[in-house]
Amino acid sequence: MRTWVVVVPASIALGLLLDYFNVAAAWILSGILVAGGAALIRRRELALNQHVEKSGRGVIGVLAGLPLVGVSIGDVTPFLLPGLVVSLITVALGIGAGVVLSKTVKEITPQTGILCMLPGGSSTIPVIAMETGADYRLVALSQYLRLLIVSLSLPLITSLFNVSTTVAEEESGTWWGALLLVACALVGPYIGKLLRFPAPHIFAPLLLTVLLGQFFPEAIFMPEAVAVLGFLIIGWFCGGGLSVPVLKIFARQLPMTLLFIILTIATCAATALLLTGWMDIAYFDAYLATSPGGLETVLALAHEGGSGPAVVSVQLIRLLTLLILAGYLSGIIKWILKKGRG
Numbered sequence: 217m218r219t220w221v222v223v224v225p226a227s228i229a230l231g232l233l234l235d236y237f238n239v240a241a242a243w244i245l246s247g248i249l250v251a252g253g254a255a256l257i258r259r260r261e262l263a264l265n266q267h268v269e270k271s272g273r274g275v276i277g278v279l280a281g282l283p284l285v286g287v288s289i290g291d292v293t294p295f296l297l298p299g300l301v302v303s304l305i306t307v308a309l310g311i312g313a314g315v316v317l318s319k320t321v322k323e324i325t326p327q328t329g330i331l332c333m334l335p336g337g338s339s340t341i342p343v344i345a346m347e348t349g350a351d352y353r354l355v356a357l358s359q360y361l362r363l364l365i366v367s368l369s370l371p372l373i374t375s376l377f378n379v380s381t382t383v384a385e386e387e388s389g390t391w392w393g394a395l396l397l398v399a400c401a402l403v404g405p406y407i408g409k410l411l412r413f414p415a416p417h418i419f420a421p422l423l424l425t426v427l428l429g430q431f432f433p434e435a436i437f438m439p440e441a442v443a444v445l446g447f448l449i450i451g452w453f454c455g456g457g458l459s460v461p462v463l464k465i466f467a468r469q470l471p472m473t474l475l476f477i478i479l480t481i482a483t484c485a486a487t488a489l490l491l492t493g494w495m496d497i498a499y500f501d502a503y504l505a506t507s508p509g510g511l512e513t514v515l516a517l518a519h520e521g522g523s524g525p526a527v528v529s530v531q532l533i534r535l536l537t538l539l540i541l542a543g544y545l546s547g548i549i550k551w552i553l554k555k556g557r558g
Contacts, residue, residue, distance in 0.1 A: 247451015
């Protein structure tokens with residue numbers, strides 16, 4: 217308990233500092249760094265209350281569902297096929313790299329390797345890793361490294377395009393709408409567990425959020441303080457499990473991880489050329505639509521550049537494809553291995 221008296225304020229202070237400098241995933245990173253540092257200093261895992269942990273996962277699930285609020289099937293349909301093609305290309309790349317990683321570093325299982333390498337969904341993939349038996353510590357380190365690189369590169373690359381900017385609108389909602397989402401985050405994980413959802417702590421809050429969005433699209437919003445707390449909780453959970461052996465394994469996988477990140481960015485840039493001709497959109501929009509992660513940065517840049525619906529639609533299709541695949545990944549790998557033995 218005394219450790220948490222230090223970890224909590226230190227995480228908040230570091231999070232504020234990282235957020236001030238616009239570091240991607242500032243709050244999750246601060247949680248990982250502070251809790252990880254505490255675990256390494258104490259030389260034992262920093263345990264987190266399971267109910268607190270579940271609520272943090274629930275918040276991430278709600279946040280994953282919010283981009284889907286207000287998006288109708290009609291809005292997404294024209295972009296469904298291009299979005300699926302982009303998704304399959306990036307997912308196939310991630311699966312291939314994950315399998316190679318698992319064969320290169322013997323301590324890494326295929327499931328952990330694939331979740332490390334799947335591009336996008338950096339906030340949700342580590343949570344899914346927790347629920348599917350993968351090493352969430354390695355997954356979190358890999359995912360946030362990719363997120364940092366992608367988020368830092370996006371403004372630099374898109375600044376090369378000549379686009380006009382627009383003024384961002386403030387997020388709004390009602391107090392009862394916020395309470396509804398908080399309730400989804402707290403209760404959703406238990407509902408998902410009861411209904412035997414894949415990755416229940418993510419998918420149940422996500423689906424509840426989308427359902428509420430159908431009835432109260434203008435009312436619901438997630439208070440920033442709750443979102444920050446959710447990010448910190450996930451960071452504490454991932455960082456609290458760090459140890460010297462885990463960091464040594466990550467160091468061995470680091471060269472391949474960096475190579476894959478560069479390869480993914482290049483592949484997505486190439487698929488953006490495909491989308492430019494296919495959907496008759498500007499390369500700026502196509503590049504943002506195919507970006508392998510950094511969704512918040514992507515949406516901000518798209519809004520500033522006055523992009524059309526292609527960016528949001530393709531990114532949402534990619535995110536949903538990724539989450540569904542990741543949720544069933546354990547079963548998919550078992551099926552593949554079973555077929556291979558047969």
